[in-house]
Amino acid sequence: MCVALARIIELPRLEDERGALSLIEAEAHVPFEIRRLYWLYGVPESASRGAHAHRELEQVVIALSGGLSIVLDDGAVRRTFELNRPDRGLYVPPRVWRELFAFLPGTVCLVAASEVYREADYIRDYAAFTREVTAA
Ligand code: TYD
Numbered sequence: 001m002c003v004a005l006a007r008i009i010e011l012p013r014l015e016d017e018r019g020a021l022s023l024i025e026a027e028a029h030v031p032f033e034i035r036r037l038y039w040l041y042g043v044p045e046s047a048s049r050g051a052h053a054h055r056e057l058e059q060v061v062i063a064l065s066g067g068l069s070i071v072l073d074d075g076a077v078r079r080t081f082e083l084n085r086p087d088r089g090l091y092v093p094p095r096v097w098r099e100l101f102a103f104l105p106g107t108v109c110l111v112a113a114s115e116v117y118r119e120a121d122y123i124r125d126y127a128a129f130t131r132e133v134t135a136a
Contacts, residue, residue, distance in 0.1 A: 002074040002093075005088065005111070006092055008088075011012075012029070016059070035116055036114055036115065039109060040107075044103070045105065049099070050099045053123045054115075054121050054122060054123070059113050060089040060091050061089060061110070062090075062112075063108075064086050068100055069102040070090060073098075074133060077120065095133055
């Protein structure tokens with residue numbers, strides 16, 4: 001897979017004088033069946049997370065509050081995305097190295113994933129990742 005498949009997904013935003021509501025509905029807003037949700041919070045500004053690729057798992061990452069940067073790397077192309085809106089998600093395809101960094105204070109980052117947690121799906125070593133993607 002490649003970074004070119006990554007994209008910002010605009011989620012519905014229903015807004016009136018009572019505030020705003022956004023949503024993700026099965027089979028409508030993300031290009032996979034969601035099998036897991038997790039969220040990152042309390043991340044120090046100096047910390048970075050991720051630093052891995054997945055062999056099969058796909059994700060959509062949403063900054064529910066605050067903001068962060070995500071760099072995606074497929075071994076050939078690197079692209080950085082800024083996430084700072086609760087009505088936008090970043091689709092991250094499989095076989096892409098990702099690092100999440102520059103978390104603003106108070107950031108809550110929701111991740112919708114296509115698989116349950118399975119350590120065997122992770123590639124946590126960058127050299128091993130580039131070997132695997134160039135071999136494919
Ligand atoms: P890790 O993958 O290092 O987090 P990140 O990529 O966001 O930096 O996960 C941190 C720990 O949490 C690690 O011990 C694995 C565990 N974990 C689960 O048990 N289930 C999960 O769904 C996730 C995402 C992580």
